[in-house]
Amino acid sequence: MRSDGFPDDFVWGCSTSSYQVEGAVDEDGRGVSIWDTFSHTKGKIRDGSNGDVACDSYHRFEDDTELLERLGVNAYRFSIAWPRIQPNGKGRANQKGIDHYSRLVDGLLEKGIEPWPTLYHWDLPQTLQDAGGWPERDTAYRFADYADIMFRALESRVHHWVSVNEPWCSAFLGYRDGEHAPGLHDARLAHRAVHHLLLAHGLSNEIFRQTGMEGEFGIVINPVCRRPAQDTEAHRQAARRASLEQTNLWLDPVFGRGYPQEYVQACGAEMPVLDGDLELIAKPVDFVGVNYYEENCVEPCPQGPDNPLGYRIVPTTLPKTAMGWDVVPEGLRRLLVWISNEWKPKALYVTENGAAFVDIPSRSAGEEGENSEATRGIGSQSAARQVRIHDTERIAYLRGHIDACREAIAQGVPLKGYFVWSLLDNFEWSWGYSMKFGLTAVDADTQARLPKDSFEFYRAVIDAAQDARI
Ligand code: IFM
Numbered sequence: 001m002r003s004d005g006f007p008d009d010f011v012w013g014c015s016t017s018s019y020q021v022e023g024a025v026d027e028d029g030r031g032v033s034i035w036d037t038f039s040h041t042k043g044k045i046r047d048g049s050n051g052d053v054a055c056d057s058y059h060r061f062e063d064d065t066e067l068l069e070r071l072g073v074n075a076y077r078f079s080i081a082w083p084r085i086q087p088n089g090k091g092r093a094n095q096k097g098i099d100h101y102s103r104l105v106d107g108l109l110e111k112g113i114e115p116w117p118t119l120y121h122w123d124l125p126q127t128l129q130d131a132g133g134w135p136e137r138d139t140a141y142r143f144a145d146y147a148d149i150m151f152r153a154l155e156s157r158v159h160h161w162v163s164v165n166e167p168w169c170s171a172f173l174g175y176r177d178g179e180h181a182p183g184l185h186d187a188r189l190a191h192r193a194v195h196h197l198l199l200a201h202g203l204s205n206e207i208f209r210q211t212g213m214e215g216e217f218g219i220v221i222n223p224v225c226r227r228p229a230q231d232t233e234a235h236r237q238a239a240r241r242a243s244l245e246q247t248n249l250w251l252d253p254v255f256g257r258g259y260p261q262e263y264v265q266a267c268g269a270e271m272p273v274l275d276g277d278l279e280l281i282a283k284p285v286d287f288v289g290v291n292y293y294e295e296n297c298v299e300p301c302p303q304g305p306d307n308p309l310g311y312r313i314v315p316t317t318l319p320k321t322a323m324g325w326d327v328v329p330e331g332l333r334r335l336l337v338w339i340s341n342e343w344k345p346k347a348l349y350v351t352e353n354g355a356a357f358v359d360i361p362s363r364s365a366g367e368e369g370e371n372s373e374a375t376r377g378i379g380s381q382s383a384a385r386q387v388r389i390h391d392t393e394r395i396a397y398l399r400g401h402i403d404a405c406r407e408a409i410a411q412g413v414p415l416k417g418y419f420v421w422s423l424l425d426n427f428e429w430s431w432g433y434s435m436k437f438g439l440t441a442v443d444a445d446t447q448a449r450l451p452k453d454s455f456e457f458y459r460a461v462i463d464a465a466q467d468a469r470i
Pocket of ligand 1: 017020166291352421428429437
């Protein structure tokens with residue numbers, strides 16, 4: 001092992017997703033997605049915004065690719081908008097949609113950056129939702145057809161594929177909590193969605209293997225490993241139960257254990273499993289992607305209909321991000337070690353990690369700290385050149401979490417890469433543009449990109465990693 005603790009072939013990357021950055025929602029035959037509908041519904045997005053324009057990355061993907069080259073990453077994780085490929089979620093492929101991703105992939109490869117497409121990052125074609133969405137089994141079969149189209153279209157050029165991103169959010173935030181599209185409040189539908197999202201993963205995994213393509217296929221989840229507030233058995237059991245929904249509910253079936261019975265019974269979850277489903281879902285994956293942002297502390301409380309798992313989150317005095325999320329770098333190490341020991345995946349990647357903070361732009365010469373631009377944003381390309389964003393909190397956050405990755409590797413975790421969320425400030429779902437996770441600020445009026453200090457920090461991390469190569 002090298003002195004910096006990272007292997008030579010470690011993947012240093014950056015992530016985005018289609019609806020959050022692309023814009024161009026009416027172009028080149030793209031169909032309507034559930035996020036178009038949801039974001040245009042009054043009251044759903046805190047700042048009343050939507051992804052109609054976002055970062056305009058559909059048109060500016062070459063600028064983004066240049067940014068990635070400057071950053072020095074060797075991988076870019078983006079997602080493919082299903083409604084660009086099949087505007088109604090089924091049938092013939094829309095060639096213009098395929099061409100867009102084909103150009104993006106070629107542009108990345110020309111710069112030596114490996115494309116890491118995710119097939120589903122939440123923008124379900126609206127017509128499929130009209131037919132019932134993820135609670136309906138047919139959606140999983142439609143997804144498999146779409147995946148097949150993309151495998152064939154990008155076959156020899158893509159070597160890492162992700163089926164679905166954070167299916168917990170799609171199922172629970174979308175169908176139970178009403179916070180994400182399609183905005184429903186029905187736990188029964190959420191559990192049906194869980195199973196069909198996993199089935200979609202399993203079906204596409206099977207097709208991937210059948211194509212005989214070279215490359216790796218995995219799933220990305222947002223697992224949690226909650227921390228007991230006190231060192232008692234009751235607290236430890238509460239922390240264990242508190243991790244079931246976001247972690248075991250996904251990893252147990254993917255690793256052949258079926259659904260965790262403790263969860264299913266406590267929550268009265270009716271999973272619409274048919275013969276053969278669990279075998280499909282458990283087809284071996286090459287990697288698991290872990291999206292990590294925070295770690296919560298929990299204590300036990302009585303189990304009942306409103307709290308079937310019997311735990312409650314305990315507020316802490318730890319530093320917080322603008323989302324109100326506790327900053328716990330050590331939690332990333334704990335999570336990776338737990339997953340590695342418990343499910344023994346062949347490889348793990350941190351496929352998202354990053355933080356929203358309030359960024360205060362400051363003028364360079366003589367006006368350091370002047371923050372009148374903060375609410376207006378950066379006015380123009382030339383203004384953007386003079387303005388800096390000294391996002392020291394984000395740098396400290398990233399440094400701490402990269403250290404946690406190093407420690408996880410030292411403890412034997414097969415961690416193969418790390419991706420920052422996100423390359424750009426973008427549409428943060430129900431938060432709109434009010435939460436900024438980017439290494440790069442984006443001017444909403446001009447779309448000028450302004451790398452923040454954290455961009456330079458991450459570039460230096462990657463440079464140092466290259467220099468340390470044996
Ligand atoms: O912006 C999201 C992303 O789409 C999925 N993972 C978490 C990020 C930050 O909330």
